[in-house]
Amino acid sequence: MVKGGLGLLAGLWCLGAVAQVPLGLPPSQPVATEEVVALGRTLFFDRRLSVNATLSCGNCHVAAMGFSHREMATSVGIEGRAGRRNAPGLFNVAYLPALFWDGRSADLEAQIWSPLLADNEMGNSSRAQVLARLATLDDYPQRFERAFGRGIDEQTLGQALAAYLRSLLLGNSPFDRWFYRQEQDALSAKARAGYRVFVTRAGCHRCHQLGLEWALFTDHRYHNTGAGAGARAQQRVQLAPGLATTVGDLASVGGAAEADDGRAEVTGLASDVGRFRTPSLRNLTLTAPYMHDGSLATLEAVVAFYNRGGGAHPNKDPLLVPLNLSTEEQAQLVAFLESLTGRGAEALVAEAEATAVGNP
Numbered sequence: 001m002v003k004g005g006l007g008l009l010a011g012l013w014c015l016g017a018v019a020q021v022p023l024g025l026p027p028s029q030p031v032a033t034e035e036v037v038a039l040g041r042t043l044f045f046d047r048r049l050s051v052n053a054t055l056s057c058g059n060c061h062v063a064a065m066g067f068s069h070r071e072m073a074t075s076v077g078i079e080g081r082a083g084r085r086n087a088p089g090l091f092n093v094a095y096l097p098a099l100f101w102d103g104r105s106a107d108l109e110a111q112i113w114s115p116l117l118a119d120n121e122m123g124n125s126s127r128a129q130v131l132a133r134l135a136t137l138d139d140y141p142q143r144f145e146r147a148f149g150r151g152i153d154e155q156t157l158g159q160a161l162a163a164y165l166r167s168l169l170l171g172n173s174p175f176d177r178w179f180y181r182q183e184q185d186a187l188s189a190k191a192r193a194g195y196r197v198f199v200t201r202a203g204c205h206r207c208h209q210l211g212l213e214w215a216l217f218t219d220h221r222y223h224n225t226g227a228g229a230g231a232r233a234q235q236r237v238q239l240a241p242g243l244a245t246t247v248g249d250l251a252s253v254g255g256a257a258e259a260d261d262g263r264a265e266v267t268g269l270a271s272d273v274g275r276f277r278t279p280s281l282r283n284l285t286l287t288a289p290y291m292h293d294g295s296l297a298t299l300e301a302v303v304a305f306y307n308r309g310g311g312a313h314p315n316k317d318p319l320l321v322p323l324n325l326s327t328e329e330q331a332q333l334v335a336f337l338e339s340l341t342g343r344g345a346e347a348l349v350a351e352a353e354a355t356a357v358g359n360p
């Protein structure tokens with residue numbers, strides 16, 4: 001490959017090199033230089049990226065929780081301000097063509113501004129504010145120079161954080177070793193039976209797709225499962241004669257939950273109301289609770305939800321119908337889902353937790 005003339009790209013990616021992709025994941029992830037990845041990792045865990053230096057990306061995306069947050073169904077930003085969605089795990093986010101539960105962002109480099117600027121996440125008032133602050137901190141200016149051959153700007157900040165996210169690959173699960181390497185002992189008989197339920201009676205694979213060489217367990221589309229429908233119903237409350245207000249359930253710290261129209265918020269189509277992106281099913285044991293609003297606490301609850309035919313929503317996907325699975329089949333399905341957690345998370349978590357960030 002030609003290195004010259006590619007400018008910034010040449011500095012960022014080791015051209016020609018591809019990461020050692022874990023078993024079961026799609027091939028060919030480009031690798032950034034270690035310097036860029038390490039810079040992105042430091043930034044990810046630096047609370048000073050938020051307006052009042054209290055919240056880092058890593059506070060909502062906790063490394064030991066698959067870069068999600070187990071304690072919070074929906075996330076909480078600076079000053080306890082409530083979010084309406086569950087923080088997704090970030091392993092294998094490199095492969096997603098559309099980010100967020102509603103798919104509103106297409107690339108990892110650009111999506112960082114969503115949390116950085118949302119007033120219920122990191123609360124910064126502008127991109128310029130973030131860049132100016134970073135330029136005054138520790139050795140960031142020198143580290144950006146070393147990593148990119150240029151200073152801190154929107155692109156280099158995006159590329160550093162994205163490079164770190166792209167390095168978080170986790171595959172090689174018991175299922176992968178059984179399915180892709182035919183290691184008979186890798187998977188329990190119960191999980192193997194669960195796989196058969198998954199691709200036959202339960203029909204989960206119609207949305208959580210898997211292929212003959214790799215699997216991300218998603219069709220990258222948007223569906224309405226009815227998850228969370230009703231739980232967030234907005235109610236009109238009469239405060240005094242002639243004075244009414246609308247409140248939702250107090251589902252999270254710091255305020256009432258807002259309505260969430262899902263994909264429709266991006267497309268404006270009524271038919272997309274309540275549709276959310278099909279999530280990957282890898283590494284689920286690390287990332288409870290589940291669904292866009294964290295409304296299902298366990299995998300058992302998710303399977304029971306599908307067995308009932310999903311939630312109650314007028315636009316629910318016709319693929320979701322009551323499954324009439326036996327208790328045993330449901331337990332098998334759970335065992336299969338549990339078998340999708342990869343090997344090697346510990347090293348990435350240890351590296352994340354050892355990240356030294358400068359003092360405010």
Ligand code: HEC
Pocket residue numbers: 044049055056057058059060061075076077078083085086087088089090093096098099100101102108111112115116120121122161165
């Ligand atoms: C206040 C908690 C919070 C903070 C801080 C936060 N995130 Fe998130 N993150 C979320 C939530 C909630 C979502 C899902 C939002 C949605 O779907 O609308 C999300 C989604 C994402 C996604 C998309 C994942 C996917 O599967 O589509 C990425 C990537 C991401 N965050 C990276 C970051 C980075 C990088 C930072 C720091 C610059 C950061 N986040 C800071 C809560 C947070």
Ligand code: HEC
Pocket residue numbers: 198202203204205206207208222223224225226227228276277278279280281284287289290291292293302303306307317319320333337
């Ligand atoms: C019609 C498409 C479709 C089918 C069929 C389907 N799912 Fe899903 N699945 C989704 C979508 C979309 C979501 C996200 C829903 C939301 O957050 O509101 C989801 C979410 C999940 C989650 C939560 C993942 C997370 O990270 O929060 C699990 C687990 C899951 N599905 C397992 C299954 C199983 C097991 C089956 C079969 C019994 C199944 N799904 C069938 C589309 C589908």
